[in-house]
Amino acid sequence: MPTPRSAGTVTPxxxxxxxxxxxxxxxxxxxxxxxxxxxxxxxxxxxxxxxxLPREVxxxxxxxxxxxxxxLFVFWDFRRELExxxxxxxxxxxxxxxxxxxxxxxxxxxxxxxxxSTYVTGLISGQEYTAEVLLLGRDGxxxxxxxxxxxxxLPPGRVSAQLEVRMxxxxxxxxxxxxxxxxAPSAPRHEPLDSPRRVPLPTSPGARGPAGGSDQSGxxxxxxx
Amino acid sequence: xxxxxxxLLLVLHAHLPYVRxxxxxxxxxxxxxxxxxxxxxxxLLDLLERLADDxxxxxxxxxxxxxxxxxxxxxxxxxxxxxxIERQQALAERxxxxxxxxPSLHAVARFYQERLARLxxxxxxxxxxxxxxxxxxxxxxxxxELLASGATHGFLPLLRSSPQAVRAQVAVGASEHxxxxxxxxSGFWLPECGYYPGLDRVLADEELRFTFLDAHGLADAEPRxxxxxxxxxxxxxxxxxxxxxxxxxxxVWSAEVGxxxxxxxRDFYRDVGWDLPEDALVPMVGPxxxxxxxxxxxxxxxxxxxxxxxxxxxxxxxxARAHARHFVSRVKERTGALVERMERDPLVVxxxxxxxxxxxxxxxxxxxxxxxxxxxxxxxxVVTPGDDLQAWPEAQVVSPVESSWxxxxxxxxxxxxxxxxxxxxxxxxxxxxxxxxxxxxxxxIEGRALVQAxxxxxxxxxxxxxxxxxxxxxxxxxxxxxxxxxxxxxELVRAVRTRTVDxxxxxSLERRDALFPALTLSQFRE
Numbered sequence: 001m002p003t004p005r006s007a008g009t010v011t012p013x014x015x016x017x018x019x020x021x022x023x024x025x026x027x028x029x030x031x032x033x034x035x036x037x038x039x040x041x042x043x044x045x046x047x048x049x050x051x052x053l054p055r056e057v058x059x060x061x062x063x064x065x066x067x068x069x070x071x072l073f074v075f076w077d078f079r080r081e082l083e084x085x086x087x088x089x090x091x092x093x094x095x096x097x098x099x100x101x102x103x104x105x106x107x108x109x110x111x112x113x114x115x116x117s118t119y120v121t122g123l124i125s126g127q128e129y130t131a132e133v134l135l136l137g138r139d140g141x142x143x144x145x146x147x148x149x150x151x152x153x154l155p156p157g158r159v160s161a162q163l164e165v166r167m168x169x170x171x172x173x174x175x176x177x178x179x180x181x182x183x184a185p186s187a188p189r190h191e192p193l194d195s196p197r198r199v200p201l202p203t204s205p206g207a208r209g210p211a212g213g214s215d216q217s218g219x220x221x222x223x224x225x
Numbered sequence: 226x227x228x229x230x231x232x233l234l235l236v237l238h239a240h241l242p243y244v245r246x247x248x249x250x251x252x253x254x255x256x257x258x259x260x261x262x263x264x265x266x267x268x269l270l271d272l273l274e275r276l277a278d279d280x281x282x283x284x285x286x287x288x289x290x291x292x293x294x295x296x297x298x299x300x301x302x303x304x305x306x307x308x309x310i311e312r313q314q315a316l317a318e319r320x321x322x323x324x325x326x327x328p329s330l331h332a333v334a335r336f337y338q339e340r341l342a343r344l345x346x347x348x349x350x351x352x353x354x355x356x357x358x359x360x361x362x363x364x365x366x367x368x369x370e371l372l373a374s375g376a377t378h379g380f381l382p383l384l385r386s387s388p389q390a391v392r393a394q395v396a397v398g399a400s401e402h403x404x405x406x407x408x409x410x411s412g413f414w415l416p417e418c419g420y421y422p423g424l425d426r427v428l429a430d431e432e433l434r435f436t437f438l439d440a441h442g443l444a445d446a447e448p449r450x451x452x453x454x455x456x457x458x459x460x461x462x463x464x465x466x467x468x469x470x471x472x473x474x475x476x477v478w479s480a481e482v483g484x485x486x487x488x489x490x491r492d493f494y495r496d497v498g499w500d501l502p503e504d505a506l507v508p509m510v511g512p513x514x515x516x517x518x519x520x521x522x523x524x525x526x527x528x529x530x531x532x533x534x535x536x537x538x539x540x541x542x543x544x545a546r547a548h549a550r551h552f553v554s555r556v557k558e559r560t561g562a563l564v565e566r567m568e569r570d571p572l573v574v575x576x577x578x579x580x581x582x583x584x585x586x587x588x589x590x591x592x593x594x595x596x597x598x599x600x601x602x603x604x605x606x607v608v609t610p611g612d613d614l615q616a617w618p619e620a621q622v623v624s625p626v627e628s629s630w631x632x633x634x635x636x637x638x639x640x641x642x643x644x645x646x647x648x649x650x651x652x653x654x655x656x657x658x659x660x661x662x663x664x665x666x667x668x669x670i671e672g673r674a675l676v677q678a679x680x681x682x683x684x685x686x687x688x689x690x691x692x693x694x695x696x697x698x699x700x701x702x703x704x705x706x707x708x709x710x711x712x713x714x715x716e717l718v719r720a721v722r723t724r725t726v727d728x729x730x731x732x733s734l735e736r737r738d739a740l741f742p743a744l745t746l747s748q749f750r751e
Contacts, residue, residue, distance in 0.1 A: 001257040001584055002242070002689050003696055050704060051646055051711050053653040063386045063652060066421075066627050068635040075649045117649060150386075153422070155445065155626040155635065162448035168459045169619040172611070176429040176463045 053077065061147040062097075062131045069125035069157035074099075075117035076133055078146050086145040090137035099123075100130045100148075110136075125157035227616070229570050231560020232606040233553075234467065234613065235596065236437060236576035238414050239266065240290040240378055242689035242706075243740060250305055251511040254702055258296050259309040262356070264520070265583040266297075267347050268590040270359050273368055276594060281601050286609045287360070287579070288372035288414035291401040292687070294357055295740035298405060303354045310348055313520065314341050316509050320497070320521055329535040333523050336538050361406045370609035373402035373410035373433065376741065379686035380639045382421045382627055383648045387655035389662065390686065392427055393749045397683065397741060399431045404743055412436060412610050416688050417639070418469070418576075418630035425460035425625075435465035435610040437576055442628035443468035450623050455563055455571045457613070458623045465614055466625050472559070473575035476552060477586075484548040485586040488526045491536045493585055497521040522587075545588040549595030557605045569617040570606070576630075631692075644694040647685075647707055654682050654714055661721070662749040674726045675746055677734050678717035684738055685710035710738070 058079030065073045074097060087093050097109045099120055106129065111118060123129065132148040170176075241261055246252035276283045296302050317338040324330040352359045364371045375381065376397035384390040395413065403409040413433040415424075420438050428436060440454050443466055450458050454468035477483050498506060498519040510517050524533035525541065556573045563571035582589030600607050608616075631638040640648065661675050685707050693703035713734055720726040 001260055001580060002693060003698060051650045051708050053650060054715065057653040057657055059652070059656065065383055065386070065640060065648060066636060067640045068633060068637055073640055073645060073648075075645075075652075077649065077653060117645065153627075155628060156447075157445070159445055160447040160449040164448045165451050166448075166622045167619055168463070168622045170459060170463055170465075170614075171618050172434070172615045176432055176434060 058082070059146070062133055062149045064129060064131055064149050064152040066152055066154060067119065069155045070121065070123045072099075072120045072123060072129060072131075072152065072154070073117065074120060074131050074149070076146070077116055078133070082146050086135045086143045090135055090141060090143060092138045093135040096134045096136050096142065098132050098134060100132075101127050123154060125154050128153045229564050229567055230606055231557060231564050232570045232572050232608045232613070233556045233560075233596075233600060234286065234572050234574045234608055234610065235593075236286040236288070236372075236414075236574070237269070237579035237582070238288045238290075238374075238576060239293055239579035240288070240374065240416075241293050241296065241580075242378065242687045243292040243295065243684060243738070245296060245299065245302060245737075245739070247301060247737065250308075251514055253515075253517060254699065255302075255305070256517065258302060259306050260518075260520070260584055261580050262297075262306050262348075263310065263313070263344055264587070265580050265590075266356055267344050267352075268583050269579065269593070270352070270356065270363070271343075271347055272590050272594040273363055276597050277363075277366070277368055279598075281597050282607065283368045283597055284607050284609050284612060285369045285597075286372065286412070287369045288374045289357075289360060289402070289406070290374040290378055290414070290416075291376050291398050291405075292378060292740065294401065294405045297356045299739070307348065307354060310341065310345050312509055314338075314345060316519060316521065317341050319505070319508075329537075330523050333536060333538070334521075337521060357405055361408075364406070364408075370412070370611050371402070371406060371410055372412040372414045373399045374414040375416040376401065377683045377687045378416040378689060379683070380417050380419045380629070380636070380688040380691070381415065381424060382419045382629065382636055383639055384651065384655075384686060385421055385424075386648075386652050387659075388751050389659055389749045390651065390655045390682075391424070392430075392751065393679075393683065394686065395427050395431055395433070396748050397744060399433060400743065400748070401741055418442065418628065419636070419688075420466075420625055420629070421627040422624055425462040425464040425466075428464045429462040433464065435467065435614060437467050437469065437574070438625055439628050439630040439634055440468050440471050441634050442466070442625045443623070445628075446623035446625045448623060451621050452567060452569075452571075454574065455560075455567070456569055456617075456620065457572075457610070458621045458625075461622065461624060465610065465620060467572070467574045467610060469576050469630060470573045473552075473556070473573050474577075476555070477575070477577055477581070484545075484552075484592065485581075485589070486526065487544055487548070488528065489537075489541050489544045490526055491522055491541060491587040492524045492526045492533055493522070493587070495522055495524045495533060497523070541588050542591045545591040546595040546599075549592050550599050552592075552596060553599040553603050553605055556600075557603055560605075569619075570608075570613065572608075572613065638695050639688055639691040641695050643700075644691040647691050647694075650707075650711055651682070651686055654685070654711060657715075657718055658682060658749060661718075662746050670726050670728060670731065671721045671724070672746070673735075674717045674721050674731055676744055677731060677738070678714045678721075679746055679749055680738055680741060680744055681710045681714040681717070681734070683741070685714065713738075 058077055062074050062076040067073050093113065095111045095113050095115060097111055097118065099106045101124065109118065128151050130149050130151050133145045134142045135145060136142045241257055244254045244257055246255050273283060273285065317334065320334040321338055324334045348354060360371065363369050375394040379394045381391050381394060384394065399409065412435045413428055415436050418437060418439045420442050435457065443450055443458060444453050446458065454470055457465040457467045459465055475483060480486055496518040498517050503516065506516060509519050523535055525536040527533040560571045560573060582593055597607065628634055629636060658679060690703040690707045694700050
């Protein structure tokens with residue numbers, strides 16, 4: 001069976017103290033350590049993976065995925081005509097990845113021409129980033145390949161300093177989507193679960209369901225009280 | 226409105242990836258299902274019914290993932306589970322004979338023999354090999370609240386570059402739950418607790434009213450949640466998010482300081498499958514098959530290394546009850562300290578993989594049963610999210626942050642140089658499928674081929690395979706599974722494009738990957 005994947009099988013720590021109110025009535029809870037795993041270096045990522053997509057599959061822009069609060073994984077696989085168009089007229093083109101933090105250029109990475117992905121490490125948690133791929137010719141001209149990526153915001157990695165409290169009352173009966181609640185399909189036929197020892201379950205012969213007052217008829221009680 | 230009281234919200238997440246190998250009854254990975262049924266799901270149903278018989282209040286929150294439900298419904302796999310029980314019972318008989326000159330081992334062998342006889346009666350007589358209706362019946366009777374989950378347990382933060390893929394995981398997961406269990410779920414278990422801002426809208430569109438995050442997913446939300454992880458908050462889309470309690474997690478999960486590390490408990494790793502001569506294992510593992518675990522384990526944890534003391538059932542189960550008493554007393558103590566300062570019930574939210582209880586921690590089901598008994602005795606309420614939200618419909622509105630319950634709380638288990646080719650390939654395949662979904666081509670053999678391609682893409686999205694590649698266990702299997710589903714996907718899409726769908730090949734894929742009978746291409750939409 002696959003091993004459990006939840007974090008928590010980690011180094012021993014003292015039992016955390018129970019939550020306690022801190023500033024202005026806010027409670028806090030000790031959360032698990034969130035130190036990111038060692039982020040891969042960019043050099044680790046230029047080998048092609050074990051599955052290659054056909055060349056007609058391609059994207060118009062690089063894609064950013066959040067690995068941890070200071071690391072983004074950027075990948076791209078532009079359609080061939082986009083790559084050809086960008087390279088047209090450039091001599092000995094090289095590949096550049098530009099990463100922007102908000103409206104500002106954060107860094108430019110030069111990568112092998114065949115690269116299709118990279119990890120960008122040492123970023124600032126909580127900030128918004130975008131990326132674009134360019135080709136740089138020997139004469140210094142650059143030309144973008146496709147469009148800039150969608151914006152990705154890194155998780156903050158700490159509790160928020162915003163202390164505004166806005167409450168919402170949302171009765172259980174009120175739909176979330178503003179649309180009628182989808183109806184359930186017809187119930188599958190359940191075989192009866194009968195046993196002289198066990199409590200009668202709803203599908204047992206002669207048993208009454210919860211709405212019929214199962215508590216009085218010997219059925220299990222809800223934990224609600 | 227009643228006065229607040231402390232409450233425990235206990236959640237089990239029951240999940241296995243789709244491991245079905247029709248051509249090989251003794252397939253090693255298919256064994257995961259049989260182990261989980263015998264060691265986890267049957268004991269869980271058994272303990273829930275026993276508690277109900279004893280009039281102990283039970284409110285358990287339980288997710289059953291669509292891949293697990295599909296396997297539990299599968300007649301081929303159900304038949305194999307029945308035969309596995311028979312083989313286990315035959316091995317038990319031989320073990321009772323083999324150990325007759327060693328009283329301590331013999332007592333354990335007899336324990337297994339009796340346990341297997343009980344499990345056989347439950348499987349055959351009580352549930353008739355159908356566990357899905359049994360869980361639905363317990364839900365209908367008010368013992369459990371069932372949650373839906375992602376169709377194939379896709380890790381949604383890494384699928385978000387393809388909104389259709391995220392929506393499909395949620396929509397197919399919700400509709401499969403309703404199909405198999407007869408009613409739509411109100412809550413959704415996010416695979417790996419993987420969340421990103423905006424995912425709440427997708428859940429709300431499916432009328433999924435609540436979900437679960439790891440502690441920092443809520444604790445780091447903006448604005449800061451007033452009650453931290455001790456109460457749910459509403460997302461901007463109105464979905465209630467509950468956060469995992471760090472202490473309750475560590476008490477059960479931690480390999481170092483958690484309850485399961487107690488040396489009196491049964492050791493997971495030492496098994497007669499590694500100790501007995503190979504010919505003695507043939508009836509269990511099949512001829513010419515490599516050794517494997519059999520479930521017959523005679524030793525307790527004792528310490529590191531192979532020199533281990535013999536396991537004794539009674540002291541081990543007594544320790545599980547003592548640990549349950551401690552667990553409940555800590556929840557009561559902690560919520561008791563909060564109750565005077567909160568205007569709603571303070572909660573301890575304790576989610577665990579269901580397979581921890583019985584498989585990894587053999588005495589785990591006894592612990593769970595004792596938690597309910599001890600909570601009842603101590604006057605500690607055990608509630609589900611539905612109970613909680615109906616009693617306390619008001620909560621703070623916050624925006625939870627991108628997070629997971631994996632190592633270090635983010636995506637590094639599923640996004641690493643060993644497995645980052647997977648999200649790239651999944652993104653490309655989603656791009657390929659999208660135009661067909663927009664055209665709504667669902668009829669005829671090409672429509673069938675596209676639906677099967679969609680099924681293969683969903684299977685390739687399973688978070689389990691990327692996790693295995695990163696954790697370094699059965700990596701060859703995981704890699705082959707992802708490659709196989711992606712290859713089948715591309716093959717089918719190419720065949721549709723060139724109008725060369727081979728009916729026999731299509732039928733063979735439909736038989737191999739035979740889940741989600743109601744799947745439609747319209748579920749792959751933005």
